[in-house]
Amino acid sequence: MRDFALELEERKQAGLYRTRRHVAGPQRPSLIADGKLLLSFCSNDYLGLANNPANIEALRNALPETGLGGAASHLICGHHDAHHQLELRLAEFTGRSSALFFSTGYMANMGVISALAGRGDTIFSDRLNHASIIDGCILSRARVRRYAHGDVAALEAMLAETSGHKLVVTDGVFSMDGDIAPLAELARVCRAHDALLVVDDAHGIGVLGPEGRGSVAELGLSEDEVPVLIGTLGKAVGTSGAFVAGPSMLMDYLVQKARTYIYTTAMPPALAMATISSLDVIERDQGRRDHVLGLVSRFRCEASAMGYELMPSRTPIQPIMIGDNHDALALSQALEERGLLVSAIRPPTVPVGEARLRVTFSAAHSQEDLDCLLRALSQCRDLVQKTDVAI
Numbered sequence: 001m002r003d004f005a006l007e008l009e010e011r012k013q014a015g016l017y018r019t020r021r022h023v024a025g026p027q028r029p030s031l032i033a034d035g036k037l038l039l040s041f042c043s044n045d046y047l048g049l050a051n052n053p054a055n056i057e058a059l060r061n062a063l064p065e066t067g068l069g070g071a072a073s074h075l076i077c078g079h080h081d082a083h084h085q086l087e088l089r090l091a092e093f094t095g096r097s098s099a100l101f102f103s104t105g106y107m108a109n110m111g112v113i114s115a116l117a118g119r120g121d122t123i124f125s126d127r128l129n130h131a132s133i134i135d136g137c138i139l140s141r142a143r144v145r146r147y148a149h150g151d152v153a154a155l156e157a158m159l160a161e162t163s164g165h166k167l168v169v170t171d172g173v174f175s176m177d178g179d180i181a182p183l184a185e186l187a188r189v190c191r192a193h194d195a196l197l198v199v200d201d202a203h204g205i206g207v208l209g210p211e212g213r214g215s216v217a218e219l220g221l222s223e224d225e226v227p228v229l230i231g232t233l234g235k236a237v238g239t240s241g242a243f244v245a246g247p248s249m250l251m252d253y254l255v256q257k258a259r260t261y262i263y264t265t266a267m268p269p270a271l272a273m274a275t276i277s278s279l280d281v282i283e284r285d286q287g288r289r290d291h292v293l294g295l296v297s298r299f300r301c302e303a304s305a306m307g308y309e310l311m312p313s314r315t316p317i318q319p320i321m322i323g324d325n326h327d328a329l330a331l332s333q334a335l336e337e338r339g340l341l342v343s344a345i346r347p348p349t350v351p352v353g354e355a356r357l358r359v360t361f362s363a364a365h366s367q368e369d370l371d372c373l374l375r376a377l378s379q380c381r382d383l384v385q386k387t388d389v390a391i
């Protein structure tokens with residue numbers, strides 16, 4: 001038998017051991033984690049909708065109508081009218097012909113990629129794509145070629161030398177760096193080389209683009225240019241689940257072929273009604289986007305003036321680059337001692353030597369919350385040895 005205990009010990013020694021905190025109460029910036037009140041800068045609730053009264057009310061109102069459990073998979077008898085209504089709403093929201101509601105973003109990526117590419121095909125995947133995309137590529141049994149992060153010229157060279165069916169997949173907003181993929185250029189090379197483009201906009205939906213329609217909408221890219229658009233609902237939308245949107249024929253194909261759609265129980269239908277409510281809030285409340293992006297600009301200005309190394313990101317994902325795993329943990333720990341929750345992200349989630357603190361902002365944060373973070377960062381500056389401090 002493999003020595004699992006030894007492997008766990010080795011992880012601890014390398015600063016790679018992962019732990020979970022027990023959160024009590026609703027998700028919001030001030031939360032109780034392991035019995036301690038902390039100000040959190042690590043959730044993906046970018047618009048502060050995870051605890052939104054109108055969405056909670058929509059869930060409560062739907063429950064007597066729909067009951068609680070999904071009861072069966074969609075293709076057996078689990079596909080409720082509430083799911084159908086959400087799919088129509090998601091198609092309208094994304095400006096696509098049709099949409100399909102998945103249980104999680106992880107399952108959407110796994111299901112979509114493995115359904116749309118198979119043995120003998122080639123998938124081209126950005127090096128920094130999310131784990132669920134990587135796993136979807138493996139599950140597909142297609143040949144996988146990774147291209148350097150955001151490097152459209154490198155991708156184009158690979159596409160040019162490859163024959164057969166081609167699929168290109170990218171995060172819209174990269175989950176650990178916060179930067180945005182060069183979507184217009186990707187759409188151009190995909191069209192030139194007859195490749196199917198799949199964009200996972202898990203971190204762009206709700207935050208970027210007109211009415212929060214995401215990074216693809218920000219560039220005005222049509223269904224022809226980005227035929228497969230994936231989004232998650234557990235981040236800015238503040239509920240749970242995910243969707244794929246695109247041409248009706250492709251959605252029909254996914255219903256036939258996407259195993260993570262077919263072989264799983266449908267989500268509680270009342271949750272679909274809460275998600276519709278949340279999309280309404282997202283469309284009409286530009287103030288939430290303006291506020292969170294305002295916090296981002298102020299943070300970037302003041303944290304970089306302290307000498308912290310940031311990434312070229314204009315989204316609510318603002319990593320502070322550290323390098324060494326233990327240093328990243330030490331900074332996270334020092335912030336926690338000052339009442340702040342900011343998680344250290346280490347390999348394999350990020351490349352070796354690129355450990356970081358992933359600071360994320362929410363419209364639920366106040367300017368005073370940001371003051372607290374900046375004050376603590378200023379006090380902890382000496383813990384980070386990698387970059388020279390110019391205070």
Ligand code: PMP
Nearest residue numbers: 104105106130171175202232234
């Ligand atoms: N795609 C990306 C880019 C993500 O960051 C994540 C989750 N962090 C997912 C997909 C998975 O989404 P979910 O949490 O709904 O499974």
